[in-house]
Amino acid sequence: MCIAPPSRTKILCSGCFRTDANNLLFSFRAFSVKRILLMAYWRLCTYVFAISLYISDDKMFPMDRQVSDRNILDQFCEEFCEIVEKYCKYIIVSGFLVIASGRTRGTEDIDMIIERIPLDTFVKLCKELDDKGFECMQSPQAENTYEYLLDNTSIRFTRKGEHLPEMEMKFAKDELDLFQLGQRVKLELTGLNVWFGSIAMNIAFKEEYLKSIKDLEDAKYLRLVYKEMVDEDEIKAIKKMIKKIRL
């Protein structure tokens, strides 16, 4: 009787041991080697997926963003300007500059001023524009459209078979245009590799020469967005030039 408790303890203990051993044995049988391998494989897949997400977040999303950030006008303008730049100095002015700087309004055309170039250079420019999918609305003959430019009339280019958008191109017609070409800038905020007329020049033209409600709103917008680039003395000086030469 007096050894009962120890023996019971022993039995209990051994019972416990046997129970654990049985459980382990059961567990081992239940989760066969095949299942364990499957679980390990699944875990590995999860890690690989998580790592690929991490990498894509770092490297692929910015690339995706760059592509999707180009709107129809941006793409059209950059492709066109890339060709024109090979043949002459140019600037993009007015509406598209404001839209490329973020203003939420529409436009049908992009205004481009180019330096005067000889006919043979213009023919080569038109040939490359044609090869790259652009067509002139007035005439497919470069010799004809060159006459328009000499008459200070703008010519319009679109992508072949499309009505919009248009690139409206004209020659620099006076010292004011030549001055604009000399002051041309690339604007980081636009994210475009395109030459623009200066901010001061665009504000002055819109406030002093064009003056429609849309142009005055554009000028106000440019003043706000490019606050640190706005030089009132420069704008005043350009306005004086406009009065003297254009008005």
Added chain:
Amino acid sequence: MRASHQDQIERWAEFVRNNPATWKKIHTPFINAIFAKHKEFLERLRKTPHGEEKIKEMFGLQ
């Protein structure tokens, strides 16, 4: 200029200044939508009587 519209221009200009990396995300679909709507409209107009003529006249193609 309408006062409310002035405010909108100012607010948006501030947003563009303060968010140089993100404003295009909002701006791009807006600009693209203008061209998409234009294209859709031309397709509808083309299917109407004299639609093709009207389009040619609109773009000075006659």
